[in-house]
Amino acid sequence: MSTISTTQTIPDSALDKPRTGTWDGGNEPFKASYGKLMMWFFLLSDAFTFAAFLTTYGLIRHRYAAFDEKIHGAFKFSTDYWPVPDKVFNAFPGLHGMDVPLGFVALMTMILIFSSVTMVLAVEAGHRMDKADVQKWLLWTILFGATFLSSQAWEWSHFIGGHEEPTIMADGTRFFGANLTMNQYGPVLFADLFFFITGFHGTHVFSGVCLLVYCFIATTNGTFEKRGHYEMVEKVGLYWHFVDLVWVFVFTFFYLV
Amino acid sequence: MAANLPNQAQVQGGAGVTEPGISHNEHTHHDEHHEQGFLSKYVFSTDHKTIAKQFLITGMLWAIVGGTLSSLFRLQLGWPESTFEWLQPVLGKWIEAGKLNPEFYLALVTMHGTIMVFFVLTAGLSGTFSNFLIPLQIGARDMASGFMNMLSYWFFFISSVIMFVSLFIETGPAAAGWTIYPPLSALPQAIPGSGAGMTLWLVSMALFIVSQLLGGVNYITTVINLRTQGMSMSKLPLTIWAFFLTAILGLLAFPVLFSAALLLIFDRSFGTSFFLSDIYIAGQALPNTGGSPILFQHLFWFLGHPEVYIVIMPAMGMVSEILATNSRKPIFGYRAMIGSLLGISLLSFVVWAHHMFVTGMNPFLGSVFMFLTLIIAVPSAVKTFNWLATLWRGNIRFTAAMLFSIGFVSLFIAGGLTGIVLGNAALDIQMHNTYFVVAHFHLVMGSSAFFGLFAGVYHWFPKMFGRHLDEKLGYVHFWLTFLGVYLVFLPMHYVGIAGFPRRYYAWTGFDTFSQFANLNKFISVAAILAFFAQFVFVFNFFYSIFRGRRASENPWRSTTLEWTTPVVPGHGNWPGAIPAVHRWPYDYSKPGAADDFIPQNVPYSQTQSSNLPYEKEME
Numbered sequence: 107m108s109t110i111s112t113t114q115t116i117p118d119s120a121l122d123k124p125r126t127g128t129w130d131g132g133n134e135p136f137k138a139s140y141g142k143l144m145m146w147f148f149l150l151s152d153a154f155t156f157a158a159f160l161t162t163y164g165l166i167r168h169r170y171a172a173f174d175e176k177i178h179g180a181f182k183f184s185t186d187y188w189p190v191p192d193k194v195f196n197a198f199p200g201l202h203g204m205d206v207p208l209g210f211v212a213l214m215t216m217i218l219i220f221s222s223v224t225m226v227l228a229v230e231a232g233h234r235m236d237k238a239d240v241q242k243w244l245l246w247t248i249l250f251g252a253t254f255l256s257s258q259a260w261e262w263s264h265f266i267g268g269h270e271e272p273t274i275m276a277d278g279t280r281f282f283g284a285n286l287t288m289n290q291y292g293p294v295l296f297a298d299l300f301f302f303i304t305g306f307h308g309t310h311v312f313s314g315v316c317l318l319v320y321c322f323i324a325t326t327n328g329t330f331e332k333r334g335h336y337e338m339v340e341k342v343g344l345y346w347h348f349v350d351l352v353w354v355f356v357f358t359f360f361y362l363v
Numbered sequence: 364m365a366a367n368l369p370n371q372a373q374v375q376g377g378a379g380v381t382e383p384g385i386s387h388n389e390h391t392h393h394d395e396h397h398e399q400g401f402l403s404k405y406v407f408s409t410d411h412k413t414i415a416k417q418f419l420i421t422g423m424l425w426a427i428v429g430g431t432l433s434s435l436f437r438l439q440l441g442w443p444e445s446t447f448e449w450l451q452p453v454l455g456k457w458i459e460a461g462k463l464n465p466e467f468y469l470a471l472v473t474m475h476g477t478i479m480v481f482f483v484l485t486a487g488l489s490g491t492f493s494n495f496l497i498p499l500q501i502g503a504r505d506m507a508s509g510f511m512n513m514l515s516y517w518f519f520f521i522s523s524v525i526m527f528v529s530l531f532i533e534t535g536p537a538a539a540g541w542t543i544y545p546p547l548s549a550l551p552q553a554i555p556g557s558g559a560g561m562t563l564w565l566v567s568m569a570l571f572i573v574s575q576l577l578g579g580v581n582y583i584t585t586v587i588n589l590r591t592q593g594m595s596m597s598k599l600p601l602t603i604w605a606f607f608l609t610a611i612l613g614l615l616a617f618p619v620l621f622s623a624a625l626l627l628i629f630d631r632s633f634g635t636s637f638f639l640s641d642i643y644i645a646g647q648a649l650p651n652t653g654g655s656p657i658l659f660q661h662l663f664w665f666l667g668h669p670e671v672y673i674v675i676m677p678a679m680g681m682v683s684e685i686l687a688t689n690s691r692k693p694i695f696g697y698r699a700m701i702g703s704l705l706g707i708s709l710l711s712f713v714v715w716a717h718h719m720f721v722t723g724m725n726p727f728l729g730s731v732f733m734f735l736t737l738i739i740a741v742p743s744a745v746k747t748f749n750w751l752a753t754l755w756r757g758n759i760r761f762t763a764a765m766l767f768s769i770g771f772v773s774l775f776i777a778g779g780l781t782g783i784v785l786g787n788a789a790l791d792i793q794m795h796n797t798y799f800v801v802a803h804f805h806l807v808m809g810s811s812a813f814f815g816l817f818a819g820v821y822h823w824f825p826k827m828f829g830r831h832l833d834e835k836l837g838y839v840h841f842w843l844t845f846l847g848v849y850l851v852f853l854p855m856h857y858v859g860i861a862g863f864p865r866r867y868y869a870w871t872g873f874d875t876f877s878q879f880a881n882l883n884k885f886i887s888v889a890a891i892l893a894f895f896a897q898f899v900f901v902f903n904f905f906y907s908i909f910r911g912r913r914a915s916e917n918p919w920r921s922t923t924l925e926w927t928t929p930v931v932p933g934h935g936n937w938p939g940a941i942p943a944v945h946r947w948p949y950d951y952s953k954p955g956a957a958d959d960f961i962p963q964n965v966p967y968s969q970t971q972s973s974n975l976p977y978e979k980e981m982e
Contacts, residue, residue: 122966124593124943131502131590131598131944140507140588144580151576151614158622158662162637165658287634287650295653298635302626 145341149348152310156352159306163299163359170293183273189292191361197264211361214257215353218311221250222350229343232336237325240336244322247346251315258308265300300360307356310349317342399934407517409509410934414516415495416827419820421523422487423901426813428527429478430894436471439463441887443869457535465868469538470556472866474530476541477564481571482526484674484812486519489613492677492819493582493606495827499925499932500600502591502941507584511577518574522567529563537564540866542663545638545656549630552644561631565624572617572624579617582610591924593944597701598963600923600948601694604701605680608708612669612676615712620666623659630654657722664715671808672711675775676704678815679746682768684948685822686750688921689765690757691959693949696749703742703749710739720788721795729788736786743779747772758952758959762919763837764822770845771814777849778807781856796866799859802852810848817844817900824904825918829931830911836903840896847893854882922962923948 129135136143171177171187178186181193192207199210224246231239268283273290275281281290289297321339330336408414435454438447446461447454457467494512498505506512529536538556539548543564551558586607590599599607629635630651638659639651687694694700716724716732750772759765781803785791794800817840824832858879863870870876870883917926924944928936942964950961956973967978 122945122968124945125595126592127595129595130592131594132592134588136587140584143584143587144508144511147580147583147614148576151579151618154615155618155622158619158665159626162622162626162658162662165661166637166653166655169653169655286629287636293653294636294651298629298637302629302635302637306625 139337141337141341142344145344149344152348153352156306156355159303160355160359163303166295166299183291185276185293187292189296194265194291195261195361197269199260203270208361210257210261211357214254214261215357217250217257218254218350218353221247221254222347224250225343225346229336229340232330232339235331235336237328237331240325240330240339241322244318244325244339248315248318248322251311251318251346255308255311255315258304258311262301262304265297303356304360307349307352310352314342314346314349317345407513409505409513411494411498411506411509411512412827412932414512415491417516418486418490418494418519419827421520422483422491422816423904425478425482425487425523426897427901428530429475429483430897432471432475432478434891434894435463436468436475437887437890439468439868441884443871463868466538466554466556467535468868469540469554469866470535470560473538473540473543473556474526474536477526477537479809480541480670480674481568482523484809484816485613485670486571486574488674488812488816488819489582489606489609489677490516490519490578491816492602492681492823493578493610495823496602496925497582497585497606498589499826499928499936500603500923501586501589501594502924502937502944503585503589504935504937504941506581507589508581512581515574515577515581518570518577522570522574525563525567525570529560529567532559532563534558534560536560542660542667543627544663545627545630545659546642549627549638550642550644550649551631557631562628565628565631568624569621572621575613575617579610579614582606583614591941591944594963597698598944598947600680601683601697601700601704602677602680604704605676605683608704609673609676612673612708612711616666616669616673619662623662623666626662627659657719657724660719660722661716664718665712667718668715669711671804672707674812675808675815676707678771678812678818679704681815681819681822682750682771683746683753684923685764685768685818686753686772687949687951688822688919689760689762689768690754691760691951692753692757693947693951694749695752695755696745697947697949699745700749703745706742707739710735710742714739714786717786717788717791720791726788733786733788737783739786740779740783743775747776747779762821763832763834763841764818766838766841766845767814767818767821770841771811771818773845774806774811774814774848778803778805778811778852782807794859796864797859798855798863798865801865802855802859805855806848806852810852814844817841820904822919823925824907824911825914825930826925826928826932828908828911829914830907831914831918832907832911833903836899840899840903843896843899844893847889847896850889851886851893854886858882858886917962920958920960922950922960924963927962927964 124130124132126132138146167188173181173187173190175181178184181190183189183193195211196205196207197210198204198206224243228240228243228247231243266283266285268281268290272280272282275288275290281288283290284297284300286298286301287294291297321342324330324338325336330338404410405413408417435450438450447458447463448461450463451458454463454467457464494506497503526536534555536556537543537548537560538554539561543561547553548557548561551561586599586603626635626637630637630639636651636654638656639649639654640656642649642651683694683700714732714736716728717736720729720732754769781799785794785800785803821832821837824830861876861879863876863879870879914930916928916930919926924942925932927942929938944963945966946961946963948963950956950963952959953961953970953973956970961970961973967974971979
């Protein structure tokens with residue numbers, strides 16, 4: 107400001123230099139570009155959405171009794187208690203009639219976790235500016251992602267179709283499978299929550315696959331090479347790992363406990 | 364995603380990313396030769412200042428709508444026995460045989476709350492000032508991503524259109540209260556307002572949340588990454604601290620409302636039972652079992668409580684700034700101000716169940732939430748005393764912005780004290796859902812946030828439009844509003860203590876309340892007059908954009924960076940290099956200084972006569 111003046115002589119101009127510490131402005135305190143920060147903050151926000159759903163799951167589940175052999179006798183599907191996951195999810199494609207508790211979902215989970223590994227390799231290839239490797243690992247990630255989604259589709263259709271044996275409902279009718287208002291496995295909310303939360307997670311995986319496909323096309327066209335960095339792959343990678351991490355929680359809540 | 368951004372935003376974001384000094388200069392060069400068409404300059408603009416004005420004007424339109432709705436239901440409350448045939452031309456079928464339709468009354472209350480809380484005091488307040496002030500006060504060319512910033516406004520716009528359309532549909536807008544508790548909101552057969560109106564409400568709010576998310580990540584990232592040289596976190600103006608923490612609250616609270624809304628949509632449209640159980644309606648049993656309406660309340664208030672701080676914190680920040688500037692004194696307790704903002708932000712996430720003391724929750728849990736709630740009084744009191752201490756023995760300039768800031772402090776105290784009453788579970792059980800609650804939150808977050816908004820507009824209007832708002836009209840506006848607010852809400856405490864419940868269409872059926880007929884009439888007259896007083900402001904606003912007194916570069920003799928820009932800053936904000944920052948933002952009336960303020964960009968070497976001992980070390 108011109109109004110500020112001083113009679114003293116101004117000493118060395120070094121005084122006029124602003125400070126330059128990590129948080130003193132003019133730089134990136136987390137050493138991350140704005141785009142990467144935005145992705146982190148979006149994921150934080152999304153984590154709260156999932157947290158709300160899983161809290162909902164926990165609260166509703168604990169309104170129901172857990173299955174206990176001493177009280178309820180041998181396990182059968184009933185609206186009196188929350189079903190045991192081993193008994194609901196025990197089918198495996200191609201192994202008709204065999205009891206494979208959680209076998210298929212374990213495979214699905216393995217595939218998704220493996221896709222995180224290939225994603226890391228794609229990001230790493232991006233750091234090396236190795237276009238061919240980025241393409242290769244992105245393609246693997248897309249493949250695993252799509253496989254997970256297809257597996258989920260099979261899992262859902264089996265859940266909807268139902269087991270060999272129908273359940274005799276409260277009104278005496280025989281019922282197979284599940285929809286949003288009725289299911290043969292247990293309380294109606296068991297299926298509601300299953301559809302809602304795995305569906306919401308599946309939507310995230312689907313969006314992730316779309317983003318990966320975009321990254322693959324952009325890599326192939328050399329867009330990132332021209333830009334001089336593969337940061338976009340890195341950002342989508344963050345999202346992909348997050349979706350993976352969320353699955354670990356969904357898997358734990360719906361299948362393991 | 365970043366890859367789709369137009370070139371411009373990339374360059375701007377990138378400006379802070381690489382070497383700021385160099386790329387900033389390149390950038391200005393880029394700006395001056397850039398001619399924009401009408402559409403990209405005023406409509407689909409990525410310039411944070413234009414987006415701020417879009418938020419402000421949309422917010423003002425919403426405030427007029429929200430105020431009109433409140434005038435309508437105040438008519439009903441003030442004159443429950445009169446006929447409102449004269450309103451027939453406007454309200455049509457909602458006036459039946461001269462009487463306001465009771466279900467439409469509920470819709471009016473619901474929409475008034477929704478509009479004021481979300482569209483005016485969230486989008487209109489932090490949308491306007493976070494956008495306008497963050498880049499200008501931290502010394503940035505624009506937001507981190509101008510494109511996402513633009514999307515944030517347009518999502519808000521679409522959300523607004525949908526909410527506005529819902530006012531005019533056959534079954535009327537949503538009518539389950541702004542908190543949309545199920546099962547009322549979940550069952551279309553319960554009231555007409557739970558039909559299409561509720562669906563539109565949910566769709567509109569989902570889009571609104573997207574808008575908040577896009578805006579929020581931008582504000583946070585911009586404050587972290589794009590501060591100019593020397594602008595450390597402890598040199599940020601308190602406005603920026605407030606906007607920063609507000610954005611974090613929004614980022615973490617709104618997704619939970621999103622979850623609740625999504626679950627509610629499923630209950631309404633796809634037959635799930637998340638919030639529904641054991642319901643008989645019109646003699647018929649519904650098939651839904653197992654859900655919990657209390658669960659919805661938990662999810663809703665996990666957003667709902669931080670939301671009131673999302674509304675009030677930007678106002679707190681701006682008031683701190685305006686009080687210091689117009690008292691010509693440093694803000695009292697700068698670090699305590701930041702600390703109390705942080706404290707409020709943290710506490711706001713662990714007090715939500717104080718809205719639910721009467722839901723039958725475990726009394727032990729109730730007392731935990733009561734304890735946490737009452738702790739909020741501490742940071743709030745720190746802020747209040749700091750504002751008072753800032754005013755104390757200051758060279759106060761009573762500008763319109765200053766009056767509204769002082770009014771803010773007054774309202775915050777008046778409304779805050781009753782918060783201590785309501786935060787107490789034992790007392791709240793008596794007061795719950797009475798007009799005492801209405802009076803409390805209208806003073807402490809409704810009116811005072813409005814006062815913060817007005818203060819901000821009066822103070823930063825010169826930087827927005829290069830002209831001043833008329834001060835005389837500002838005084839008229841202030842006194843009418845200030846008196847109006849107290850005349851409306853003070854009597855409400857009294858009615859509330861007597862037990863008069865909120866959201867009731869009429870109390871004429873209860874003998875107990877007949878003695879309040881005149882008081883209610885009085886409140887209604889005051890409310891309607893206070894509403895009409897706002898048109899003084901609306902006129903002043905639009906008149907002054909074109910005819911107001913021309914402003915100088917730094918009309919308030921303020922220290923922060925926005926006043927180092929040209930009178931009307933262009934795209935990119937500073938024509939030359941961005942100024943570097945050397946000192947905190949509150950060097951007012953510093954002993955020994957040549958002038959009574961030293962802007963943040965003046966180095967210590969130029970102010971040797973006023974440097975304090977520890978600052979001499981920096982010389």
